[in-house]
Amino acid sequence: MKCDQCGGVAVIGMPQHRLHLCAEHFLAWVPRMVERTIRRYQMFTHDECVLVAVSGGKDSLSLWEILIELGYQTEGLYINLGIAHEDYSDVSQRHVEAFAARHGGLPLRIVDVRREYGRGIPDLGKTGRGRRMCSACGLVKRHIMNRVAREGGYAAIATGHNLDDEAAVLLQNTLHWQGSYLRRQAPVLPASHPGLARKVKPLCHLYERETAAYALVKEISFVELECPYSVRATTIFYKELLNRLERHSRGAKQQFYLSFLKAREEGLFAPEPESAPELGECRACGQPTTAGELCAFCRLWQAMEEHDD
Amino acid sequence: MKCDQCGGVAVIGMPQHRLHLCAEHFLAWVPRMVERTIRRYQMFTHDECVLVAVSGGKDSLSLWEILIELGYQTEGLYINLGIAHEDYSDVSQRHVEAFAARHGGLPLRIVDVRREYGRGIPDLGKTGRGRRMCSACGLVKRHIMNRVAREGGYAAIATGHNLDDEAAVLLQNTLHWQGSYLRRQAPVLPASHPGLARKVKPLCHLYERETAAYALVKEISFVELECPYSVRATTIFYKELLNRLERHSRGAKQQFYLSFLKAREEGLFAPEPESAPELGECRACGQPTTAGELCAFCRLWQAMEEHDD
Numbered sequence: 100m101k102c103d104q105c106g107g108v109a110v111i112g113m114p115q116h117r118l119h120l121c122a123e124h125f126l127a128w129v130p131r132m133v134e135r136t137i138r139r140y141q142m143f144t145h146d147e148c149v150l151v152a153v154s155g156g157k158d159s160l161s162l163w164e165i166l167i168e169l170g171y172q173t174e175g176l177y178i179n180l181g182i183a184h185e186d187y188s189d190v191s192q193r194h195v196e197a198f199a200a201r202h203g204g205l206p207l208r209i210v211d212v213r214r215e216y217g218r219g220i221p222d223l224g225k226t227g228r229g230r231r232m233c234s235a236c237g238l239v240k241r242h243i244m245n246r247v248a249r250e251g252g253y254a255a256i257a258t259g260h261n262l263d264d265e266a267a268v269l270l271q272n273t274l275h276w277q278g279s280y281l282r283r284q285a286p287v288l289p290a291s292h293p294g295l296a297r298k299v300k301p302l303c304h305l306y307e308r309e310t311a312a313y314a315l316v317k318e319i320s321f322v323e324l325e326c327p328y329s330v331r332a333t334t335i336f337y338k339e340l341l342n343r344l345e346r347h348s349r350g351a352k353q354q355f356y357l358s359f360l361k362a363r364e365e366g367l368f369a370p371e372p373e374s375a376p377e378l379g380e381c382r383a384c385g386q387p388t389t390a391g392e393l394c395a396f397c398r399l400w401q402a403m404e405e406h407d408d
Numbered sequence: 409m410k411c412d413q414c415g416g417v418a419v420i421g422m423p424q425h426r427l428h429l430c431a432e433h434f435l436a437w438v439p440r441m442v443e444r445t446i447r448r449y450q451m452f453t454h455d456e457c458v459l460v461a462v463s464g465g466k467d468s469l470s471l472w473e474i475l476i477e478l479g480y481q482t483e484g485l486y487i488n489l490g491i492a493h494e495d496y497s498d499v500s501q502r503h504v505e506a507f508a509a510r511h512g513g514l515p516l517r518i519v520d521v522r523r524e525y526g527r528g529i530p531d532l533g534k535t536g537r538g539r540r541m542c543s544a545c546g547l548v549k550r551h552i553m554n555r556v557a558r559e560g561g562y563a564a565i566a567t568g569h570n571l572d573d574e575a576a577v578l579l580q581n582t583l584h585w586q587g588s589y590l591r592r593q594a595p596v597l598p599a600s601h602p603g604l605a606r607k608v609k610p611l612c613h614l615y616e617r618e619t620a621a622y623a624l625v626k627e628i629s630f631v632e633l634e635c636p637y638s639v640r641a642t643t644i645f646y647k648e649l650l651n652r653l654e655r656h657s658r659g660a661k662q663q664f665y666l667s668f669l670k671a672r673e674e675g676l677f678a679p680e681p682e683s684a685p686e687l688g689e690c691r692a693c694g695q696p697t698t699a700g701e702l703c704a705f706c707r708l709w710q711a712m713e714e715h716d717d
Contacts, residue, residue, distance in 0.1 A: 273582055274653070274660065274663070274664045275663065275664075275667055276664075276667040276668045276670070276671035276676065278671050278674075278676045281676075333657075336656055340649060340652065340653065343649065343652075344583070344649065347645055348642075351583065354583070354584065355583045355584075355585075358584055358585040359585045361585070362585035362587050365587075365681070366678050366681055367585065367587045367590075367677060367678060368676060368677060368678060369675050369676065369677060369678040369679075370678075372674070372675055
């Protein structure tokens with residue numbers, strides 16, 4: 100397998116792009132793809148400061164690396180979820196800290212959920228409310244990311260979601276025909292309310308195997324443990340289904356995601372039939388929620404407290 | 409496994425309905441389900457005559473059997489496609505004729521494509537136009553079904569498509585986000601033009617394993633050969649993907665299809681951005697097509713003639 104650009108030994112083939120690249124040209128190609136994605140969806144500019152949500156995994160650290168290389172102003176955010184199994188959260192944190200240190204001390208904010216809120220993610224499983232761990236954890240992370248982005252005045256929060264992540268969520272939403280999610284899922288979630296931060300996904304055009312290959316070739320040291328709670332996650336099943344599809348028909352995963360974005364842009368979906376209720380402030384934390392009520396994050400915390408009593 | 413209705417030995421479990429039934433109660437349940445589907449989508453009434461498109465397979469013969477049992481006025485239509493491999497078309501025809509004879513000589517129309525049009529389906533492969541065999545064959549069948557239904561003045565053409573068929577097509581349309589297909593795919597295709605017959609799919613709420621079980625328990629003699637051209641059909645791959653999904657999450661296949669119909673009914677999709685061109689008559693055969701042109705069927709036949717020259 101030869102590099103299509105220099106004829107050297109290719110380290111990766113990307114059939115959906117009909118492209119084979121050597122290490123050097125692959126490391127140059129990935130940031131170009133990301134830059135194109137950032138511009139295509141008008142995610143942010145070089146004059147703005149972006150908060151990069153990093154988990155210590157290959158995707159988010161690759162994202163941070165690429166944004167730095169592209170000359171964007173970035174700060175990191177690591178949320179320590181308090182997952183003690185195999186020291187998952189602390190090991191992940193050390194990878195993030197080492198990354199920031201290796202780049203000459205990048206600005207990095209760390210939110211320790213257990214220290215700041217008194218409880219960690221594992222406690223969520225004890226409330227017996229049946230809310231799935233992963234969805235509760237997602238809620239907690241969104242809440243904290245939004246709080247930090249809002250307090251720090253960042254132009255956007257960038258997350259490391261790749262095309263496989265986005266396609267898996269899209270498949271899930273499609274299999275249930277969840278209109279409100281289908282209307283919203285996008286590379287950019289606009290700040291639709293003054294209290295909500297803008298969210299962007301600059302890796303959304305890259306396959307997971309490409310972000311993985313980038314991290315390896317670039318010798319980024321990332322946490323290789325999987326979150327102990329994610330093992331049975333439905334998302335993993337959907338990713339496998341999509342990979343099966345990809346093996347049957349090269350590029351099918353990319354086509355599924357990109358043709359969705361295109362069809363929606365061209366007006367496939369009718370506007371939401373009922374307009375969303377006016378947002379106000381959560382009476383406990385002040386984050387946007389239905390006016391006068393507790394936000395989902397504060398309700399979750401309240402449920403844990405009631406469970407303890 | 410016990411029958412939920414009589415406690416006898418169940419012959420089938422249908423997890424998506426949380427239902428186990430013995431042979432007797434299953435044979436009673438299937439027509440009830442079909443009757444409910446016919447009424448739910450207002451497919452046709454007992455005062456109307458329905459043309460049942462039969463291939464000799466388990467689905468279409470079961471459909472005919474059920475419609476007779478439910479007391480509907482039916483006539484059969486068998487299209488002999490001229491597929492000689494393993495005598496596929498002739499064997500299928502004999503199954504259909506035997507079925508009609510066994511029911512006291514049901515009215516049955518037979519269209520022999522090779523005899524009436526001079527060429528069979530296998531000749532389609534020779535034009536080298538790259539049109540896939542299955543899609544060309546579908547075109548031919550739709551053309552003939554429409555012609556016969558129109559000449560005979562039937563209220564509707566009923567086909568044996570089951571939920572697996574419909575879900576597979578839906579998955580295909582969804583993976584490519586083909587808006588015009590997503591807006592149209594339905595248990596009833598209305599006669600949107602005077603020259604177009606109404607089409608209905610009374611088995612669309614039944615899983616393929618249920619129509620197969622019905623045919624077996626009811627001892628319907630059907631052709632067990634698969635069409636020699638369908639072996640590598642993409643539809644089969646999508647059916648396998650959906651069965652994998654079903655094994656992971658019982659009822660997922662049904663939910664995918666039914667929640668699609670519901671979401672669309674509730675206005676998920678915006679109207680087609682451009683209205684379809686006004687239909688006129690094909691200048692060769694008179695069937696509906698863009699005014700003044702040849703319809704796709706006649707163009708296909710023309711291509712075969714040009715190829716022979």
